[in-house]
Amino acid sequence: MSEKKFLIQDIQDVTNSELLSRVRNLKADEYRLIQICATTKEEGFEVLYSFDKDHIVLNLRLVIGENDEVESVTKEYWHAFIYENEMSDLFGIKFLHNELDYNGHFFKVAEKTPWKNK
Amino acid sequence: MGKRTIIPFGPQHPVLPEPVHLDLVIEDEKVVEAIPSIGFIHRGLEKLVEKKEYTEMVYVIERICGICSFGHGWGYCAAVEGAMDVKVPERAEYLRTIWMELSRMHSHLLWLGLLADGFGFESLFQHCWRIRETILDIFEETTGGRVIFSVCKVGGIRKNINNETLAKIDGILEGIRKDIKEVADVFIEDDSVKNRLVGVGVLTKEDAIELGTVGPVARASGVEQDIRLTGSGVYDEIGFEPIIETAGDSYARCVVRIRELFQSINLIQKSIAKIPDGDIEIPVKGNVTGEFVLRLEQPRGEAFYYAKGFDKGTKFLERMRVRTPTNANIPAMVKTLQNCDLADVPILILTIDPCISCTER
Amino acid sequence: MGTFKIGKLVMKSLFRKPATLMYPVIPRKWQERTRGHISIDEASCILCGICDKKCPTNAITIDKKTRTWTIQRMQCIQCGCCTEVCPKKCLGMEPEYTEPGVSKVVDIFTIPQVEKKANSGTNSSNAGDGELKCNLDECVYCGLCAKNCPVSALEVDRKEKIWKVDKDACITCGVCIDKCPKKCLVIE
Numbered sequence: 001m002s003e004k005k006f007l008i009q010d011i012q013d014v015t016n017s018e019l020l021s022r023v024r025n026l027k028a029d030e031y032r033l034i035q036i037c038a039t040t041k042e043e044g045f046e047v048l049y050s051f052d053k054d055h056i057v058l059n060l061r062l063v064i065g066e067n068d069e070v071e072s073v074t075k076e077y078w079h080a081f082i083y084e085n086e087m088s089d090l091f092g093i094k095f096l097h098n099e100l101d102y103n104g105h106f107f108k109v110a111e112k113t114p115w116k117n118k
Numbered sequence: 119m120g121k122r123t124i125i126p127f128g129p130q131h132p133v134l135p136e137p138v139h140l141d142l143v144i145e146d147e148k149v150v151e152a153i154p155s156i157g158f159i160h161r162g163l164e165k166l167v168e169k170k171e172y173t174e175m176v177y178v179i180e181r182i183c184g185i186c187s188f189g190h191g192w193g194y195c196a197a198v199e200g201a202m203d204v205k206v207p208e209r210a211e212y213l214r215t216i217w218m219e220l221s222r223m224h225s226h227l228l229w230l231g232l233l234a235d236g237f238g239f240e241s242l243f244q245h246c247w248r249i250r251e252t253i254l255d256i257f258e259e260t261t262g263g264r265v266i267f268s269v270c271k272v273g274g275i276r277k278n279i280n281n282e283t284l285a286k287i288d289g290i291l292e293g294i295r296k297d298i299k300e301v302a303d304v305f306i307e308d309d310s311v312k313n314r315l316v317g318v319g320v321l322t323k324e325d326a327i328e329l330g331t332v333g334p335v336a337r338a339s340g341v342e343q344d345i346r347l348t349g350s351g352v353y354d355e356i357g358f359e360p361i362i363e364t365a366g367d368s369y370a371r372c373v374v375r376i377r378e379l380f381q382s383i384n385l386i387q388k389s390i391a392k393i394p395d396g397d398i399e400i401p402v403k404g405n406v407t408g409e410f411v412l413r414l415e416q417p418r419g420e421a422f423y424y425a426k427g428f429d430k431g432t433k434f435l436e437r438m439r440v441r442t443p444t445n446a447n448i449p450a451m452v453k454t455l456q457n458c459d460l461a462d463v464p465i466l467i468l469t470i471d472p473c474i475s476c477t478e479r
Numbered sequence: 480m481g482t483f484k485i486g487k488l489v490m491k492s493l494f495r496k497p498a499t500l501m502y503p504v505i506p507r508k509w510q511e512r513t514r515g516h517i518s519i520d521e522a523s524c525i526l527c528g529i530c531d532k533k534c535p536t537n538a539i540t541i542d543k544k545t546r547t548w549t550i551q552r553m554q555c556i557q558c559g560c561c562t563e564v565c566p567k568k569c570l571g572m573e574p575e576y577t578e579p580g581v582s583k584v585v586d587i588f589t590i591p592q593v594e595k596k597a598n599s600g601t602n603s604s605n606a607g608d609g610e611l612k613c614n615l616d617e618c619v620y621c622g623l624c625a626k627n628c629p630v631s632a633l634e635v636d637r638k639e640k641i642w643k644v645d646k647d648a649c650i651t652c653g654v655c656i657d658k659c660p661k662k663c664l665v666i667e
Contacts (some may be wrong), residue, residue, distance in 0.1 A: 005348040007200075009411060032198075032330055034413075035422050035441040050411065050422065055348045057411055079330045079449035107478070108157035117166060174535040177558050245488060248498045255510075262514040262572075268558045276559070277512070300488055310485040 011059040020071045021060055026051050027076040029109075031058065036073075036083035038091050040115060044068070045093060064093070074099040080108075090115045120146035123394040125460075129158050133236050133464040136474035140467075152455040154448055156478055160176025163479040164438055172198055172406055173272060182440065183476040184265050185228060187314045188221045189416040190440065190476075191270035196350060197425035198272050198435070200410030204402055208352075210274040212393040215351040216287075217260075217267070219382045224253045224442055225417035226375045226382075227298075230305065232409055233372065236468045237314045242304055249297050256287055264391075266267045266432045284390045291383050298383075305368075315369040319454040319466045324463050331450040333419020334378065335470050338363045338370035345415040356388040405431035418471045419443025442476035513574035514557040519548060523569035524590045530561035530570065546591075552577045552584040566652045610645050611651060611664065617663035618642055621637035624655035624664060 014022055031051040039046045044065040051058045064070060073080050074080040084095045085106035092113035095101075122145050129137030137158040143151040165176050177192040180187050192214050199206065231246035254264045260279050261267040269276050279287075305311055318355060321331070326339040336343050344360035346353045361377045363370040406427030414421050422441040428434070447470045454466050500507065509515070526548070531541045538554035539561060541547075555577075562570045577584060619641055625633040632649040633640050656664045 006350045006412060009200075011409070011411075034326070034420070035439075035446075036439075037424065037439040038439070039426065039437040047422065050424075051307075055343075055345065055414070059250060059411060077330065078328070079446070082445060102155070106155060106157065107160060108155075108162065114162065170535065174560075177535050177556060239485075241483060241489065245492075251498070258510050258513055260512070262510075262512040262559075263557075268514070268556075276563075304484045304488070309482050 005055050008056055010057065011061055014060045014062055016062060016064060016068065016070060019060070020045050020073070022060060023049070023073050023076055026058075033073070033077040033080060036080060036087065038093060040091065045091060047087075047093070049073075068092075069094045069096050071096055072098040075085070089113070119254060122150065123258060124218060129458060131464070134472070135232060136472065138467075138472060138474050140455075140463075142460070142463065143282060148461050149455055149458050149460060149463065154450050154452060156448075158478075159475045160304065160478045162387055164440065165333075167435045167438045171339070172427075172435050173433075175259055175438065176271060177268065177437065179438070180268065180270075181268055182479050183442075183473055185225050185420075185473060186416045186418065186442070186476060187223070187266050188217050188238065188270070191267065191415055192218060193412060193414045193421055193423040194273050194438070194442070194452065195270045196414075197410050197412045197423040197438075198243060198406060199402075200412060201406055201408040201425050201427055202402065202404070203408070204273060204400065206274045207397045208394050209278075209396040209398060210398045211352050213275055213279060213391055213398065215353070215356075216279075216386055216389050216393075217257075218271070218351065219386045220256060222417045223379055223382045224250050225258075226379050227253070227466075229340075229375060229417075230301070230372075232434060233465070234305075236464050237311070239311070240357065242301065245301055245349070249301065250293055252290060252294055256290060257449075259283070260287075271399070273402035274397070276399070284393065288387055288390050291386060294474060295380070295383055298379055302379070304419050305372055316367060316374060318368045318462050320367045320467065321450060323364075323455055324455060326366070326450065329449045330446055331419075332446045333416075333471075334371055334374045335419070335447055335450060338374045339366040343459075345413045345420045348413065350412065350414060352389065353385075356385060356392060368465060371469045374383040376396075386431055406435055409429040416443055418476075419447065419471055440476075440479060442479075443472065444470070444473045444477045447472075448477070509574035511574065514559060514572055515574045516552065516557065516572075517550060517561065517575045517593045518571045519556060519588055520569040521548075521588055521590050522570070523555060523567045524548060525567055525652055526590055527566060527654075529566065529652070529654070531563050533564050535560065538655050546589060548588045548590060550586050550588075552586060554583075566654050566657070611649050611655070612662040612665055613642050613644070614665075615642060617661045619661060621660065623658045623660065627654050627658045 004032065009077045031053045034050040034052050036047065036049050046061065047070065049060040049061045070093060072084055074084065078099065081098065081100040084098055087093050089107040089109060090094060090113065122143055125142045125144055127142055128134055136300040139155045141153040142149050144401040163178055163182055167175060169176060176191055176194055180191040182190050207244050227246050227250040231243040234242040234246065255269065258264050260283065261269045261277060281368050320341050323340040326341050332343065340362060342360060342362055346358055347360070361374055361381060363374050400425060408431065409424070412423045420443055424439040425435055426437045428436045451470045455463065458466060490591045507529060526541055526543050526546065528541045530639065531539050535558060536554050536556055538551045540549045559572055562572055562620045620635055620642065622635040622637060625635040651666050653666060
């Protein structure tokens with residue numbers, strides 16, 4: 001019986017400046033992007049990037065302040081546009097150099113950035 | 119050089135099971151570009167985590183979607199159990215796997231019916247759904263509900279199935295195996311169906327890997343990826359191999375799902391043969407701290423669950439994130455829609471099996 | 480030749496009986512475990528209020544002054560939590576669904592008042608009867624009874640070895656009796 005791969009939990013912290021170079025290395029290593037999600041904390045947000053290779057998950061955690069801007073990873077992984085647009089619509093996180101930016105109109109919400117700490 | 123027009127597709131359309139909006143840029147009946155936009159069913163369910171304790175949140179998470187309902191319940195409970203470091207008994211894992219495979223069968227039969235309806239073959243649609251009714255009756259007999267089961271809880275499951283009922287389920291499945299074969303033969307061999315599906319919407323293997331596709335859409339393009347190999351549930355004990363096709367067109371996606379139907383029947387029969395006796399739950403007390411990442415193979419692909427408790431530990435979770443497979447397949451859909459005929463647009467949207475209420479919880 | 484492959488299926492269904500039921504002329508057969516609606520055995524209810532707290536959609540309301548147990552049928556999601564936590568097991572899940580209607584259905588049940596008997600002594604399941612007593616020789620002051628009391632009527636202090644019950648607040652639901660590891664609590 002093989003070892004249970006889903007029990008391997010790997011979460012690494014990363015800073016805003018080294019995010020893009022880490023992601024480029026992972027892309028060169030043939031990792032697949034699974035998802036990007038954000039959690040609201042008291043001061044700022046915590047963004048979690050998840051990657052997968054051979055069915056083992058690797059997570060990167062990025063802690064940012066409320067008005068920080070994050071480099072978009074859409075140049076490496078084009079399909080990240082869905083997650084980044086959703087985060088900018090719901091949380092108000094700004095992404096730089098997004099290749100497919102809906103400018104706040106991806107999600108039809110009744111009030112702007114409903115999940116941000118007001 | 120033709121003139122370009124923009125046609126809005128959706129959110130209301132007879133072929134779509136759920137509302138999604140696409141702006142199609144067309145030039146003389148050929149689609150040049152497609153721009154998706156979603157948000158019609160956004161209910162903000164993940165934000166309810168602030169108001170409902172972790173034992174009650176399972177009822178909210180189950181209701182994200184009607185078709186993949188059991189998968190979400192299992193994913194949430196397993197993520198919270200991982201964060202609290204709780205191991206469920208063997209019998210509970212077997213029963214969860216059996217219900218998940220039955221869910222997969224009912225979802226694929228539903229999709230086959232919708233696909234037939236998509237190209238106008240209504241009698242085939244009704245025959246597929248007639249077979250699906252026997253599976254819904256099995257659900258009602260074992261869990262009490264046809265669509266929303268409310269049978270998973272943190273620490274195990276709430277209702278047991280005794281061995282006579284399991285033997286009866288085995289008999290029922292053997293009986294519908296013949297019925298499914300008759301319907302599957304129509305999909306695979308009929309000329310009129312093949313004319314609509316073969317060669318339409320080809321997704322190459324490199325594109326599938328580049329765009330991060332998951333589920334049967336990726337497996338139909340030759341990518342070997344199935345989360346059932348990671349070990350949640352009891353798939354490694356009953357033996358499991360993913361089903362791969364290489365053509366990458368809509369016909370291959372249809373064939374992958376039909377073969378998965380037969381594979382699910384075999385998996386359920388093997389689990390029923392091997393299920394051990396024992397408890398079905400362990401009591402779970404206390405607060406949630408810690409975080410856990412879990413992935414499950416839903417009928418539509420890979421679903422990602424992330425549960426995080428507060429550092430000081432309360433009965434409320436800080437964040438619950440569900441990323442569903444349709445969310446990952448939308449870029450692939452946009453890519454296959456480029457350079458296709460306008461009449462093929464509904465079929466291409468249906469072949470990725472869109473479950474928009476999952477995408478936008 | 481791959482034409483009209485569905486012919487065999489169509490011929491068969493011409494001669495089979497239909498798969499659908501002539502509902503509502505022929506009534507539907509309910510399965511045993513179907514989660515339809517909640518029913519209550521009024522005689523056993525002691526108005527403890529645990530079902531009110533545990534309901535995830537707040538469909539159940541308990542009013543102790545007027546002795547009523549109210550359920551909003553359209554708010555109930557038939558999850559079955561209330562049936563599992565009721566200490567007297569007076570709630571049950573029946574298989575018939577609530578009929579669809581044009582207005583929201585609210586069902587109110589009145590819980591009958593039970594006369595207090597002079598010498599009970601028997602294991603009567605009457606509501607609101609008797610007093611909670613603790614065998615202090617066996618008690619280890621663990622505090623589990625106080626933590627699980629739904630009305631916070633118990634006070635336990637491990638260091639000072641104090642065990643107190645507020646008799647006015649106590650509703651004699653019996654949850655503390657189930658939780659006590661030394662089985663030193665009794666209602667009589």
